[in-house]
Amino acid sequence: MSAQPTSPVSRALPGFPGGTSVSHLCVYDWEAADGFHGGSPHLHTLSTEAYVVTAGEGEVHTVSSDGPARDELKPGSLLWFTPGTVHRLVNHSGLELAVVMSNAGLPEAGDAVLTFPEEILADPDKYAAAVALPEDEDAKAEAARARRDLALQGYQQLFSAIESDGVQEALGRLHRHAVNLVQLKTERWKEIFEANVASETRRVQQQLAALSGGDGHHLGEASVIRGEPKPGPRLYGMCGRLQTWKA
DSSP states (O other), X not given: OOOOOOOOOBOOXXXXXXXXXXXEEEXXXXXXXXXXXXXXXXXXXXXXXXXXXXXXXXXXXXXXXXXXXXXXXXXXXXXXXXXXXXXXXXXXXXXXXXXXEXXXXXXXXXXXXXXXXXHHHTOHHHHHHHHOOXXXXXXXXXXXXXXXXXXXXXXHHHHHHHHHHXXXXXXXXXXXXXXXXXXXXXXXXXXXXXXXXXXHHHHHHHHHHHHHTTOOGGGGGOOOOBOOBOSSSOEEOSSEEEEOBOO
């Protein structure tokens, strides 16, 4: 007689496989000055990001080394982009995504850089003030929307620069600002990477070596793990309201 399935035991959530992170995103439906509804354009300096659309419809607008592009998003869509790609989520109707990020912990530690106007990107103190959200939960929505609108001002500057100087020059200037903004954070990032990604890679390497020698002792540690949503309101992310899980 087969055993009846039971709920897995709730326990501390280890790192997701491969040193990734996973969140659920309800994309902002706030209208912007250009008539689109959605989030803040930004880029990541080290992490690759993937979208798996679970509900609604929309688009993601990107600027990469290939130039500007727009990709339709609908349930079942899968799209990802590598570091340096400027991306902006646009919500046509109830857009929700599962977001998978490489390098767990680094996006939260400042790996993302918003496309603020160049005078802000060039000044780390001004950038830090512009990107921060208040502690007061009631004030966060207004501040997140103002942050989005400021990023869109710089986004329009980027497109003007693309028209006048070309993609490589305009994007390269933005990338140089991004590097300057994150450079002092990288020593801390190395510690996060070591704990979340490198250690996971070494664990798999050790298991592979063991299997090569006929040793499968790690299979005896098989387990099922349930992640519990973090309590409290969803976070105000750059593109929408984020649901994360307890670590």
